[in-house]
Amino acid sequence: MLVLSAATIISSILPFPFPASVLGMVLLYMLLEIGWLKLSYIEDTAGFFLNNMAFFFIPAGVGLITTFTALKQHGVAFIIIVIISTLVVMGVTAGVVDRLIRRAQRTGFRLHRKKLKNNSN
8 A cells, every 4th residue: 555655646746647556566566576575565465356356347347338328339449449459568568578588588687486375275
């Protein structure tokens, strides 16, 4: 909660609009990487949110149902936009990952992954 609060303050100070939630995730990642925040402090909460992620999409689904008339009128345009934006995001993500992997190989940086505890027992 403190990370999101800090991100909200930083986001309001920035001279351009930037979502506080995205900035909060970046801050959280940075705190984990530099060791100021230990994974054990947040892994139970993160596991809860990951295990219940589908529940958090219900409001978005209800929002789609309430705007069904707009979707019906402009359905083809929405589908085209969704397909194009998905392809763009996938392409940009692949490009960034490719560059990061090449840079890691060139500099000898060892890639590692931290695992969250699985709370699905």
